Amino acid sequence: xxxxxxxxxxxxxxxxxxxxxxxxxxxxxxxxxxxxxxxxxxxxxxxxxxxxxxxxxxxxxxxxxxxxxxxxxxxxxxxxxxxxxxxxxxxxxxxxxxxxxxxxxxxxxxxxxxxxxxxxxxxxxxxxxxxxxxxxxxxxxxxxxxxxxxxxxxxxxxxxxxxxxxxxxxxxxxxxxxxxxxxxxxxxxxxxxxxxxxxxxxxxxxxxxxxxxxxxxxxxxxxxxxxxxxxxxxxxxxxxxxxxxxxxxxxxxxxxxxxxxxxxxxxxxxxxxxxxxxxxxxxxxxxxxxxxxxxxxxxxxxxxxxxxxxxxxxxxxxxxxxxxxxxxxxxxxxxxxxxx
Numbered sequence: 001x002x003x004x005x006x007x008x009x010x011x012x013x014x015x016x017x018x019x020x021x022x023x024x025x026x027x028x029x030x031x032x033x034x035x036x037x038x039x040x041x042x043x044x045x046x047x048x049x050x051x052x053x054x055x056x057x058x059x060x061x062x063x064x065x066x067x068x069x070x071x072x073x074x075x076x077x078x079x080x081x082x083x084x085x086x087x088x089x090x091x092x093x094x095x096x097x098x099x100x101x102x103x104x105x106x107x108x109x110x111x112x113x114x115x116x117x118x119x120x121x122x123x124x125x126x127x128x129x130x131x132x133x134x135x136x137x138x139x140x141x142x143x144x145x146x147x148x149x150x151x152x153x154x155x156x157x158x159x160x161x162x163x164x165x166x167x168x169x170x171x172x173x174x175x176x177x178x179x180x181x182x183x184x185x186x187x188x189x190x191x192x193x194x195x196x197x198x199x200x201x202x203x204x205x206x207x208x209x210x211x212x213x214x215x216x217x218x219x220x221x222x223x224x225x226x227x228x229x230x231x232x233x234x235x236x237x238x239x240x241x242x243x244x245x246x247x248x249x250x251x252x253x254x255x256x257x258x259x260x261x262x263x264x265x266x267x268x269x270x271x272x273x274x275x276x277x278x279x280x281x282x283x284x285x286x287x288x289x290x291x292x293x294x295x296x297x298x299x300x301x302x303x304x305x306x307x308x309x310x311x312x313x314x315x316x317x318x319x320x321x322x323x324x325x326x327x328x329x330x331x332x333x334x335x336x337x338x339x340x
Contacts (some may be wrong), residue, residue, distance in 0.1 A: 002196065003196045004194070004195055005195070005196045006174070006188075006195050006196065006198075007040075007137050011155060014033075015029075016212055017188070017192055017195065018033055018155065018156075018188060020191070020192070021188045021191040021192060024191050025187075025191060027072075027187050027317065028312040029155075029261045029317065030154065030155075030156040030157070030162060030188075031072045031162065031252075031312060032188045033154065033155055033156065034162060034166070034184075034189055035072070035186055035187045035188070036198060037150060037152055037166045037198060038060065038074065038138070038140075039184055039197070039198045039199065039200055040135065040137055041076055041128070041168060042056065042064075042184055042198075042200035043199060043200040043204070044078060044127070044128060044132060044135070044201050045076075045078065045128070045168070046200055046201060048131070049127075050080070050124075052072075052203075053081045053085065054079070054081075054176070054203060055078070055079045055081070055179045055202075055203050055204065055205050056076070056077070056078060056129070056202040056203065056204045056205065057075075057077050057176070057204070057209075057210060058077030058205075058210065059071070059073040059074075059214075059234060059235075059238055060073040060074070060075060060076060060077065061202075061204050061207075061210065062207055062241075062242070064075045064184045065184060066204075066207045066245075066247070068242055068245040068247055069237065069242070070241060070314065070315040071234060071237055071238070071308075071313055072162075072313045072314075072315065073288070074162060074166070074167075074304065075166070075167045075168075075169060075170075075236070076166060076167065076169065076170065078168060078170050079170075079171050079172065079175075079176040079205070080116075080119075080170060080171070080176075081174060081175050081176050082170040082175060085112070085115070085116075085119075086111065086112055086115065086172065086190075089107075089108075090200050092329070096175070096260060096263065096264065097174070097175055098263060098264065099163075102242050105267050108329070109173065113146065115172070116146045116170060116221070116283040117146055118147055120143050120145070120146055120148060120170060121143045122319065124148060125143045125148055128168070129141040132150070133313070136279070137152075138153075138181040139152040139234075140152075146170050147167055147168060147169050148168040148170075149167055149168075150165060150166040151163050151164065151165045152165070152166075152206070159311050160307070160311070161307055161308065161311035161313065162311060162313075164208025169324055173268045174268075176203070178204075178205070178206045178208075178257075179204055179314060180203070180205050181201060181202070182201070182202065183199065183200070184199065184200040184201070184202060184203055185197065185199050186198060186199075192296075207242065207245075207247045208247060208250050208256060209251075209258055209260075211219065211239070211242050211247055211248055211251040212251055212258050212262075212285065213261055214235045214238055214239055214242075215284075216261060216262065216265055216281055216285070217235060217289065218235050218236065218290075218291050219291065220227070220283075222271075222290040222292065222293045222297065223265075223274065223279055223296070224274055224297075225273075225274040225294070225296070226293075226297050227296050227297065227298060230304055231304065232301065232304060233254055233301050233302075233305035233308060234308065236301070236305075236324055236325070236328050237305075237308075237319075237324060238327060239291070239328055240324055241326040243330075243331050248250075248325040248331055248334075251339070252338045255339075258283065258339075260286045262281035262282045262284065263281075263282070268281075285335075286339045287338060287339040289332055289335045289336055289339075291328045291329065291331060291335075292325055292328060292329050292332065300319045301321075305324070306321070
């Protein structure tokens with residue numbers, strides 16, 4: 001007898017199945033449901049005609065692929081290799097495919113953004129919509145700029161923190177390297193062996209680069225002294241878990257990788273600090289990294305962290321916010337000591 005696919009079950013059967021997993025695991029049912037949609041989205045993206053040029057990155061890759069963080073991560077962050085997406089722009093620009101000047105960077109960015117919006121609406125959106133339907137998943141699929149949203153009808157009551165939608169966010173201003181191919185499965189799958197769940201085999205960015213991308217993003221937050229921190233506390237949690245997994249140590253030892261991230265961000269993601277001065281990414285990865293915000297910026301971060309805890313986004317025992325800050329302060333000290 002053929003095994004049943006999850007998506008072929010009735011709503012009541014799906015709900016019952018995920019509630020069984022909730023009782024047998026640390027996962028909440030509404031997060032198990034969203035996780036299935038995330039994996040289904042990854043499956044269709046990396047089975048698409050353009051899949052060879054895509055790289056899966058960000059927090060969800062740390063959770064679903066590297067198993068380095070014990071946090072539910074809900075968005076799908078995808079890089080389309082700039083060398084394939086805009087070969088006319090990057091010709092002769094070297095292995096990192098960086099623009100030679102800031103004026104060229106502005107020209108590249110304008111051109112890539114315009115092309116990406118057109119590509120998402122004209123090519124990616126129809127493929128995502130048709131592939132979901134073929135697989136038996138019923139959802140509303142829509143494009144918004146360079147993003148695709150998969151809006152599904154939730155089986156469980158909607159929460160304030162987790163929406164019944166999967167956001168596919170595309171970028172095309174990097175090569176996506178270093179990366180490798182890895183399998184991805186649904187969190188519910190090990191608990192329900194009689195059901196077939198979506199699986200995916202994406203090309204995924206190495207976790208060491210994601211460490212530096214998150215660390216430099218945190219550095220920017222600290223220097224901008226922001227008064228808003230919605231959905232940002234996850235970055236500090238991820239750094240701490242990457243440290244526990246030994247990935248932080250590997251990233252800190254890779255000086256060239258750190259400088260590569262700094263060069264890319266300096267060119268494509270230039271930011272100013274609270275005083276209006278341009279943030280120096282190379283200095284950040286060379287002994288001046290700041291991971292601990294002060295004053296109001298830390299208070300709003302603590303509030304966001306509490307909301308993340310309350311909604312079950314953290315899958316293990318909830319680490320107190322103060323302990324998380326202490327852990328990140330240790331990472332900051334080691335990063336700056338290693339660079340010096």
